[in-house]
Amino acid sequence: MSSVMILKSLKKKPLQTTFISQSYTIKSVSRYVSTLILGEHEGGHVKQSSYSAITAARSISEQNSISLLLAGSGPSIHKAASHAASFHPSISQVLVADTDKLSHPLAEAWAELVHLVQKKGGYSHIIAPSNSFGKNVLPRAAALLDVSPITDVNDISGSQVYVRPIYAGNALCTVRYTGADPCMLTIRPTSFPVLHISSDSKWDAAPVSQVDLSTYSEDTLGKSRYLKHTSQDTERPDLGSARVVVTGGRALKSAENFRLLEKLAEKLGAAVGATRAAVDAGFVPNELQVGQTGKIVAPELYMAFGVSGAIQHLAGMRDSKVIVAVNKDADSPIFQVADYGLVADLFDVIPQLLEKLPQKK
C-alpha cells in the first residue's frame, strides 16, 4: 500500500525525487508525509507565524517534505521566496504563485489556488497558521477538497492525531483524522516556536518554482474585491509574538489612563493588550483584545491590570509562562491562574512599577 502511494507521489512530484528516494529507505515511516504550508508574506519577508507552521510540520514527522506556498504579485513576493528558500533546511521547496489575482490574500482566490496545487502535489498535510489569514482561507479550501479541517491545533501526537482547545480553552480535545489526503490544519503559532538554525551551518537553498496557473479555476474570482486596509500604527512589538504583554481591563476607566499602561509597556519592551470590556468601552482599538475572540498570546510574562479574569479572557492568555495580576478585588478569578498576585489599586501600583523597574533596551 505505502509503496503504491510513494510511486504515485513520485509521478506527481518530479521536483522532489531526491527527497522521496531518501524517505523510501526509512522503513519506520509507514506513510509518506509531505506538507504544504500556506505562507503569508509582507514587505519581502515571510511572516513568523508561517515559519511556526514549519515547526508543526516537523512534529508531524521528522522526514516531512515541506513545501511553502506563497502568493502575490510584484518583486516583494520573489524577495520573500528567496529568503524562505534558505530559511531552514527542512523546507524542500518554495512555490510561488505570481498573479495580480492574488495581490491581496482573498479567500476565494487562495482556496482555488490550494485546490490546484493539491491536485498536482498530492500532499498528505496542508497547514496554515491559525490567524485571520489561515482561518479565512483554509476551511474554504478544505470544503473544495471535501475534507474536515482541524482548527487551532496546539499539540501534535503522531501524523493524524492532534490536540486542540475547545470551550474557550476549558477543555482539550484530542482528534484523529481518518479521512483521505490531505489532512488540513491551522496551528497556533504560540504553541510551535520558530526553529532557528545557527548561522554557521550550511545547506543548499531549496528550489523556488512557479506554480503553473494555466488551469487556475476562475469561476469564483472577481466576486470579491479588496477595497482597503485600516491599521493602527504601533512601534511596540506585535501582540501575538511579544515576550512580555501588559494588559488592562475596564478598571483603567479611560483611554487616557491606558497611556500609563503604554508607558509601562515601553519600559518593559512589552506589547499592550486589553480585555473585551476595555475595547467595548472604547479605551483601545479592537486588535488589542486578548481572549477567545481576540488574540491568543503565550508570552514569558503576562501582566494583567484591573482584569477580572473572565473565562473568555483566560482562553487567550492561560498558556503564558508567568502571569502577574494586579486587582483591587481579592476574589477576582484572575488570581486563580496568576503566579504572582498583588491586591492593590492599579493606579498606585503602575507608577511605582514605572519608578522601580529596571530600564529595558
Next chain:
Amino acid sequence: MKIMVAVKRVIDYAVKIRVKSDKTGVETSNIKMSMNPFCEIGLEEALRIKEAGLASEVIAVSMGSGQCVDTLRTGLAMGADRAIHVDTKDVMLYPLSVAKLLKKLVDLEKPGLLILGKQAIDDDCNQTGQMVAGLLKWPQGTFASKKKDTSFFGKDREWLRFNVRSSVEDPYLLMVVLDKEKQVVTVDREVDGGLETLCLDLPAVITTDLRLNQPRYATLPNIMKAKSKVIKKVTPEELGVEINKSDLEIVQVTEPPKRKAGVIVSSVDELIDKLKNEANVI
C-alpha cells in the same frame, strides 16, 4: 431578497463547563443552553437589514437534536419570520456536514445572503461559514465588524439597544452595507492588525465578529407571537446529505493542565523581586 441565518444551540457562555470523567466529552445534561452569541449577532444584523427595507424575509435555520427548536423559537422571538430545523438526532455533527446541509437549504430557499457567526463557542472551530461559501462558490466576508469607530459606539450602545428600530433608518448604522441596485455588499473585516474592507457580489456568505452589533432582547409580545410562527422540520435524508460518517474521530476530551498555585505578594517591591530573582523574567 431573503436572508438565511444559521444559529447553533450551545452551552451558555457564562457556564463553567465540566469535562466528563470518562473523557468522552463535556457534561451537557441539566446545563443551561442558549443561542451561540455570534449567531445572535448574525441574526440581529439580518433583522436590521430587513428593517432598513433591504430584505423581505429572515429565515433562521439550525441543525441538531430536537431541542434546537428552542433556539429557533428564540430566533423567531427576536424577529425572524420563519425557521427550519434539520433534525440530526444525536449524531455528532462536524462543520463539514453542517456546511453540506446548509448548502442544500440554500439551494432550496435561494437566499441572497447567508449569515453565520464566526465561530461556535463550544467547538471553537471557525469553519462552517468559509466551508459553505466554498461549496456554494459564493464570495465570503468573514469576521465582519462594525464600520464606525469604537468611541462613538461605546457611548451609543445603550441608546441602540432600546431604539433599534429607529437606529436602522440610517443605513450607515448597518455594519454590513448592502447596495441593492448594484447587488453588492461591503464588509469591514477584523483582521490581524486592523480592519480590512471588502466588496462582495451577492449572493454572499458573511460571518459575524463580536463587535458587529448589540443583539436585541426578545420582548414578551414577540415571544408570544413567535409561538405561532412556523418551524419546518427536515431530515438529512430528505436533503440527501450523509451525516453518519465523518473523517474525524474524537479520541478524548480532557481538562487542561492546571497551573500551579500562585502566591499573593504584599508590595510592588516584593513583586519586582520575585519577577527578577524567582521567575527570571525581567
